[in-house]
Amino acid sequence: MSHTTKVPHRRPTPGHRGAAPTAPPRAWRRSGSQQWAAWAFLAPVTLYLVLFYAYPLYRNVDLSLRHYTVRSFVQGDAPFTGAENYRTVVDDPTFAPALLHTVVFTAVCLVFQYVIGLALAVFFNQHFRLSVTLRALFLVPWLLPLIVSASTWSWMFNSESGVVNALLGAIGVDQVNWLTSPSWSLTSVIIANIWIGVPFNLVVLYSGLQSVPAALYEAAALDGAGAWRRFWSITFPLLRPVSAITLLLGLVYTLKVFDIIWIMTKGGPADSSTTFATWSYQLGFGNLVPAFGPGAAVGNLLVVAALVFGLVYVRVQRKQALS
Numbered sequence: 001m002s003h004t005t006k007v008p009h010r011r012p013t014p015g016h017r018g019a020a021p022t023a024p025p026r027a028w029r030r031s032g033s034q035q036w037a038a039w040a041f042l043a044p045v046t047l048y049l050v051l052f053y054a055y056p057l058y059r060n061v062d063l064s065l066r067h068y069t070v071r072s073f074v075q076g077d078a079p080f081t082g083a084e085n086y087r088t089v090v091d092d093p094t095f096a097p098a099l100l101h102t103v104v105f106t107a108v109c110l111v112f113q114y115v116i117g118l119a120l121a122v123f124f125n126q127h128f129r130l131s132v133t134l135r136a137l138f139l140v141p142w143l144l145p146l147i148v149s150a151s152t153w154s155w156m157f158n159s160e161s162g163v164v165n166a167l168l169g170a171i172g173v174d175q176v177n178w179l180t181s182p183s184w185s186l187t188s189v190i191i192a193n194i195w196i197g198v199p200f201n202l203v204v205l206y207s208g209l210q211s212v213p214a215a216l217y218e219a220a221a222l223d224g225a226g227a228w229r230r231f232w233s234i235t236f237p238l239l240r241p242v243s244a245i246t247l248l249l250g251l252v253y254t255l256k257v258f259d260i261i262w263i264m265t266k267g268g269p270a271d272s273s274t275t276f277a278t279w280s281y282q283l284g285f286g287n288l289v290p291a292f293g294p295g296a297a298v299g300n301l302l303v304v305a306a307l308v309f310g311l312v313y314v315r316v317q318r319k320q321a322l323s
Contacts, residue, residue: 057303060296060299060300060303061296061300063292063293063295063296064085064086064293064294064296064297064299064300065080065081065082065083065085065293066078066079066080066081066293067079067081067084067085067293068292068293069292070290073292081293084293085293085294085296085297086297088293088294088297089294089297089298089301092294094271094274094279097271097272097274098271098274098275098276098279098298099276101186101272101273101274101275102255102275102276102277104186104190105186105189105190105193105254105257105275106251106254106255108190108194109190109193109194109197109250109254110247110250110251110254112194112198113194113197113198113200113201113250114201114243114246114247114250116194116198116201117197117198117199117200117201117202117204117205117246118201118205118239118243120138120198120202120206121201121202121205121206121208121209122209122231122235124202124206125206125209125210135202135206138198138199138202139199139202139203140199141195141196141198141199142196142197142199142200142203143199146196146259146260146263147259147263149192149195149196149260150192150259150260150263150264151263153188153191153192153195153260153264154179154263154264157178157179157188157264158178158179159175159176159177159178159179159180162178164176164178165178179264179265180269181269182269182270182272183272185265185268185269185272185273186272186273188264188265188273189260189261189264189265189273192260192264193254193257193260196260197250197253197254200246200249200250200253201246201250204242204245204246204249205239205242205243205246207242208238208239208241208242208243209235209239211238212234212235212238212239216234217230217234220233220234241317241320244313244316244317245313248309248310248313251306251309252306252309252310255276255277255302255305255306256277256302256306257275257277258277258278258281261273261275261277261278262278262281266278267279267282276298276299276301276302277302279298280295280296280298280299280302281295282295283295283298284296
């Protein structure tokens, strides 16, 4: 006698034949909400970049490609001239001296700011008594408004009543016309800008030194390496990434320095301290008949120079990361 097993009857479920219904995936909902939240957080930053970076850059490029007058600047009907403004700038007698002054000003300031900042960073890394206080005092030039710093240096470099000439006279050196002599005006603004930029290099490089392991110095000292050898073999190589970003930021800042030069010398005398930054301002706003197009063209040359150095930095960093 055979027994048969009765299979219980299953009620068919709605949906696909013989398949259970699929609920809406919670992971998809979660990822979608997170994506909207990310866009919501990015929206203010994107709006800020568009309004205060992308649009002004677009307007500056447009200014350099059209012949703007005061009337057309207001009404917006300036004719398109292409690269005519750039040709005007290059053919101008001020172009070559301004280019030379920009290169000299930027290179000398970068070298001295970095070297002095690195020396101070290594010095304060010894953690001696009062190091924190002295380090804070070195930040004062960086914290002061530029107009205050430039005005102070103008007073110090004054030919008649400046403290610099007073000190030089005390040791028997003749009076130097720091701000009114074509031979010294560029030197005076370079000195002032170095004084202002050293604290930034000090802070960044000192922060980089904190990431260097102390065990490396101890091992090198046990091997008989002196202070100079430890600096060249340990400190300087390990600070290369920090040094690169410090020099890049310093380069971008120094290229666009305007306040210090304009307050101290206004680019003179006889254009002896004129750089691209001061020349761009003078063309656009320093004359009775403003030349908006050439002024914008000079400004765009500075933007291109900063962009080129930025791309070089990114390329070098990428090669170092791959190697």
